[in-house]
Amino acid sequence: MNLLEIQEYFSNNLVKFEDNVLINNLSKETTDILYQIGLPNHHTFGGDYEFFGNVELLDGKYLKLGTKNTFINEPFGLCIDIETQAIIGRTNYRTEGIRTYTINKNLKTYLEYIYTDIRFRDEVILPQILGQYYQNTEKYAKELKNRLMLIDKDDINTNFWHSSIGEMELGVI
Structure with a gap:
């Protein structure tokens, strides 16, 4: 990208x-x-x-x-x-x-993370592959986390992304 x-x-x-x-x-x-x-x-x-x-x-x-x-x-x-x-x-x-x-x-990583997150939500989430979202939230969270880590492995641990992925794992979002 x-x-x-x-x-x-x-x-x-x-x-x-x-x-x-x-x-x-x-x-x-x-x-x-x-x-x-x-x-x-x-x-x-x-x-x-x-x-x-x-x-x-x-x-x-x-x-x-x-x-x-x-x-x-x-x-x-x-x-x-x-x-x-x-x-x-x-x-x-x-x-x-x-x-x-x-x-x-930094701003570049922010833009890349937002792009990846939105593309994941709009285009990649496929129930045929990972199952229905609310029954497989941990799988979806892991997949998004892996994609974000390919961009920058450290930023996934910032306050924002860490808590957002955690909420996704729990099915809150």
Whole structure:
């Protein structure tokens, strides 16, 4: 898989970002993705992710790229940690305050993981091979985990992906 393949797949849902000095301070690979390829509005674990083509600096450390709409209705930011370039989820719960968690180590891996997850859900899940989903959730979770590990074996252990695969194994999602 390469970024052009991902760009073709998401072509109608990609949001390219406006030129911004904050983006220009990120790695070349990240700026190329944001300016030339874009990020896809999509649905995956936990909600509908939306990108607006602009950024916002939060706490002087997190560059907010987008948000998600969830049933919980808490403020959420999909961010890049400007120091580490990691993709961070930043949630502001009314009772717990602001919590951050790692999603992927960089934007390229995030894009590849999202692409793989969505393709798996839309095209690969075949009851003829793995059986009906809700009777074989562990098989489906293992298959998705294996596919993600081919991209990057470490990011499967981030807070986001580890808990998402765990919920899939249990049949929660």
